[in-house]
Amino acid sequence: MGVVSGQDAVIRTLLYTQAKQLVSPYRLTVAEFTNRISARRNFLRAGCGNKDEGIILPNQTLGAENRMTSNILSANFNSGSYARTTAENLRILYGGNESVPGGFFPRGANGNIAKRFLNNGTAMPIA
Known part of the structure; x- marks a missing residue:
């Protein structure tokens, strides 16, 4: 950081x-x-x-x-x-929901942590 x-x-x-x-x-x-x-x-x-x-x-x-x-x-x-959690950062990048791609990453981020959030939400994981 x-x-x-x-x-x-x-x-x-x-x-x-x-x-x-x-x-x-x-x-x-x-x-x-x-x-x-x-x-x-x-x-x-x-x-x-x-x-x-x-x-x-x-x-x-x-x-x-x-x-x-x-x-x-x-x-x-x-x-x-200011401390920010991974979920908070993903909300900014995705446009409001850490589990649903959008915003700067319309297909979702491709890192392991971001993929875990996608798997726990409603979005499909990136292939």
């Missing part, structure tokens, strides 16, 4: 430098886009709470140690990474 976190930090840093720019044709700023993406990811995790945040927080009470609104790495109060 360290490599993924590093990649995430680079991308979020680049987005942060452009936070106030409008994204055409949507008339939303980069910061507003990141907030909407984070809100969608939180929604797809279905009742697992806030584990994703945009690059600029609406107030300091959500920021690290309740002191900041900038948010290069989405983290909890103690600046630690």
Whole structure:
């Protein structure tokens, strides 16, 4: 996960430098886009709470140690990474249900763990 976190930090840093720019044709700023993406990811995790945040927080009470609104790495109060289960990650990737392919993986992911979720759900396993 360290490599993924590093990649995430680079991308979020680049987005942060452009936070106030409008994204055409949507008339939303980069910061507003990141907030909407984070809100969608939180929604797809279905009742697992806030584990994703945009690059600029609406107030300091959500920021690290309740002191900041900038948010290069989405983290909890103690600046630690949010814990996510395999099921939560698959819900994001599949679009809402860890046992039914869709979203980024319309035919399902092909790893052993993902296949176990497919086998326990309503979807057919990948051949």
